[in-house]
Amino acid sequence: MATATAVLQSEWTKIRTVSSTVWTLASALLVTVAMGAALSALLSSEFDNLSEAERLTFDPTLVSFSGTVLGQLAMVVFGVLVVGTEYSSGMIRTSLAAVPQRATFLFSKIAVAGVLALLVGLLTSFLSFFLGQALLGDHGTTIGAENVLRAVVGGGLYMGLIAVFSMGVTAMLRSSMLSLGILVPFFFLVSQILAAVPKAKEVARYFPDQAGSKIMQVVPGALDSEKVPYGPWGGLGIMLLWVAAALLGGYLVLRKRDA
Amino acid sequence: MIEAVGLTKRYGAKTAVYDLSFRVRPGVVTGFLGPNGSGKSTTMRMILGLDQPSAGHVTIGGHPFRQLPNAPRQVGALLDAKAVHGGRSARSHLLSLAQLAGIPAQRVDEVLGVVGLQDVAKRRSKGFSLGMGQRLGIAAALLGDPQVLLFDEPVNGLDPEGILWVRNLMKKLAAEGRTVFVSSHLMSEMALTADHLIVIGRGQLLADMSVKDFISANSADFARVRTPGTEPAQREKLTTVLTEAGGQVLSEPDGALRVTGLPLPRISDLAHDADVRLWELSPHQASLEEAYMRLTQGAVDYRSTDDRLAHLQPPLQPGQPGYGVPQQPSVQDVPQQGWYAPPPPGQNPYATAPQAPGHAPAPAPAPGPYAPQAAPRPSDTPKDAR
Numbered sequence: 001m002a003t004a005t006a007v008l009q010s011e012w013t014k015i016r017t018v019s020s021t022v023w024t025l026a027s028a029l030l031v032t033v034a035m036g037a038a039l040s041a042l043l044s045s046e047f048d049n050l051s052e053a054e055r056l057t058f059d060p061t062l063v064s065f066s067g068t069v070l071g072q073l074a075m076v077v078f079g080v081l082v083v084g085t086e087y088s089s090g091m092i093r094t095s096l097a098a099v100p101q102r103a104t105f106l107f108s109k110i111a112v113a114g115v116l117a118l119l120v121g122l123l124t125s126f127l128s129f130f131l132g133q134a135l136l137g138d139h140g141t142t143i144g145a146e147n148v149l150r151a152v153v154g155g156g157l158y159m160g161l162i163a164v165f166s167m168g169v170t171a172m173l174r175s176s177m178l179s180l181g182i183l184v185p186f187f188f189l190v191s192q193i194l195a196a197v198p199k200a201k202e203v204a205r206y207f208p209d210q211a212g213s214k215i216m217q218v219v220p221g222a223l224d225s226e227k228v229p230y231g232p233w234g235g236l237g238i239m240l241l242w243v244a245a246a247l248l249g250g251y252l253v254l255r256k257r258d259a
Numbered sequence: 260m261i262e263a264v265g266l267t268k269r270y271g272a273k274t275a276v277y278d279l280s281f282r283v284r285p286g287v288v289t290g291f292l293g294p295n296g297s298g299k300s301t302t303m304r305m306i307l308g309l310d311q312p313s314a315g316h317v318t319i320g321g322h323p324f325r326q327l328p329n330a331p332r333q334v335g336a337l338l339d340a341k342a343v344h345g346g347r348s349a350r351s352h353l354l355s356l357a358q359l360a361g362i363p364a365q366r367v368d369e370v371l372g373v374v375g376l377q378d379v380a381k382r383r384s385k386g387f388s389l390g391m392g393q394r395l396g397i398a399a400a401l402l403g404d405p406q407v408l409l410f411d412e413p414v415n416g417l418d419p420e421g422i423l424w425v426r427n428l429m430k431k432l433a434a435e436g437r438t439v440f441v442s443s444h445l446m447s448e449m450a451l452t453a454d455h456l457i458v459i460g461r462g463q464l465l466a467d468m469s470v471k472d473f474i475s476a477n478s479a480d481f482a483r484v485r486t487p488g489t490e491p492a493q494r495e496k497l498t499t500v501l502t503e504a505g506g507q508v509l510s511e512p513d514g515a516l517r518v519t520g521l522p523l524p525r526i527s528d529l530a531h532d533a534d535v536r537l538w539e540l541s542p543h544q545a546s547l548e549e550a551y552m553r554l555t556q557g558a559v560d561y562r563s564t565d566d567r568l569a570h571l572q573p574p575l576q577p578g579q580p581g582y583g584v585p586q587q588p589s590v591q592d593v594p595q596q597g598w599y600a601p602p603p604p605g606q607n608p609y610a611t612a613p614q615a616p617g618h619a620p621a622p623a624p625a626p627g628p629y630a631p632q633a634a635p636r637p638s639d640t641p642k643d644a645r
Contacts, residue, residue, distance in 0.1 A: 003361075010358040017351035018344060090342030094399065097307045097336050098359045100325035258310035 007099055007108035015112055024078035029124045032071025033131060039066035040132035047139055059219040060141045061151045064132020072162045075117060076183045079166030082113040084176025096259045106171060106254050114164040121159025125152050147218045154215030165208055165243045171250025212239030260285055260438055261306055265315030268301050275301045276462040283440045288433045290453030291442035294555050298462035299442045303411050307336055319407055331360035335400035336409040340392035345385030349376055349395050352384060360403050370398040389416030407438040414448055426452045446548035460555045477550035482523050485515040485539035493535045500533045
């Protein structure tokens with residue numbers, strides 16, 4: 001019986017020995033930080049041109065996380081590739097021949113990749129926050145302010161969970177291409193667009209990214225956005241349910257389907 | 260020891276493997292043969308617990324694969340040479356596999372040396388040739404020093420030196436008392452490597468016997484007899500004599516006769532008694548390939564195994580209904596694409612495309628619309644006689 005530690009160690013070797021790990025995680029970090037910084041600088045200079053409502057609900061923490069919308073896509077790619085390359089390369093058969101316990105295999109892989117994504121996510125979110133606040137200047141906030149630390153840590157959690165969600169979906173779909181083709185447009189377009197459409201947004205607010213990203217808000221209804229019937233932790237909870245569902249689905253598919 | 264009992268695998272309406280039972284014993288190389296799509300790879304995947312059988316079960320050393328304690332230390336497998344993440348180096352790939360079974364990194368370098376990849380160990384496997392990929396796959400199989408080894412087409416893409424190496428490796432592993440199960444399409448290679456054969460066709464077991472038995476059970480050893488080309492009468496005379504004596508005579512395209520069912524000395528004696536001169540009298544033994552083609556042809560045609568094997572029995576003897584002394588000593592031609600008998604020397608029967616799907620009927624006095632072999636003729640004839 002391949003022990004969990006052995007599988008974890010093996011999965012870590014797998015992750016660190018492919019270059020896609022480095023470039024997806026690095027671009028997640030760079031894109032998020034850079035875009036957050038750019039928007040922080042922009043809003044800092046344009047602050048006086050904002051509407052009354054927007055100024056009243058100005059959320060400097062959330063502004064510094066503006067890059068997440070784009071940066072999360074790199075996290076999606078990371079999550080998809082970690083699981084998907086097993087299928088596209090055929091490595092899955094070698095892996096499962098070595099680890100017949102499929103639950104051990106899948107969850108070890110996701111644990112290793114998830115923790116790595118979480119660490120990169122936390123680093124990203126702290127970097128984004130401090131850089132963003134520095135650029136916001138007078139309009140910025142500090143880490144010690146109320147709820148700000150929760151939002152910054154939450155930003156890291158959000159990035160990690162997006163990656164884990166993608167891994168679960170890929171385990172269900174068993175294909176990198178298919179998963180990317182569904183997840184990227186979903187997070188980048190469908191979810192964003194539906195969230196702005198009346199009626200549809202009542203549903204869209206329960207999508208994993210819409211719900212989970214509320215953890216990054218310090219001011220409820222920040223920047224004159226829609227009020228939601230759940231709090232920041234409630235939103236993260238909704239996202240966790242999505243992640244759990246994706247993982248369960250991925251596990252069931254792996255257990256049932258032939259490799 | 261690998262033991263399959265009533266193994267069946269269905270994909271929707273298609274049955275890939277049906278009621279397959281066999282044992283792969285330790286200490287010998289067991290070859291696993293079958294036409295494309297006959298279920299070899301499916302069977303291998305089921306042995307490794309990758310595919311769940313629809314019915315039946317397969318065990319390794321008494322345990323289903325998924326319940327084996329530390330599987331990589333007990334079973335090594337090469338399923339698909341290209342089943343490697345192309346961006347990962349050969350060494351990293353093996354290291355990740357080694358860590359699963361608690362195999363020290365030192366062993367990784369050892370097996371890299373064994374398969375001759377030490378110089379490219381740090382290179383990404385994306386750039387590997389098929390042969391290098393096979394070597395990497397074999398290295399992965401050897402990693403845990405397992406007692407049971409499965410190789411799916413291990414010599415695919417290897418150079419002659421590599422093929423020789425694999426052959427010796429298989430034999431060495433078996434000689435060490437391990438269970439070695441190898442599938443291959445290369446019959447000549449199997450004849451040299453395997454001691455025992457398991458042959459499947461259309462997902463069903465066709466044969467489970469030693470290579471030697473397999474060849475003798477499924478081959479048509481024959482004698483080639485050539486009479487002076489200038490005297491066709493002698494040829495006809497000999498044909499009559501040989502047929503009366505219980506031989507089966509077919510004509511080869513170049514005029515030689517292909518005789519089965521009579522030992523060579525008897526043919527010589529008969530010819531001598533009939534006062535026929537011989538220009539050639541030579542024995543021809545079937546190769547594993549011919550035996551294999553003969554056996555699996557039936558599987559391709561949806562013909563049942565029992566029926567097939569019945570045809571392989573010695574041909575019916577004269578005196579049986581409808582098969583008396585031929586009125587005209589005309590001789591049936593050897594089918595041009597005959598799969599059952601060896602080709603005339605220097606001619607590759609598979610080099611020329613078949614004239615028709617299936618088997619080209621013998622042109623002249625064909626016994627029926629389809630004359631895939633000599634044997635149906637006697638069995639057809641009684642029907643005609645009725």
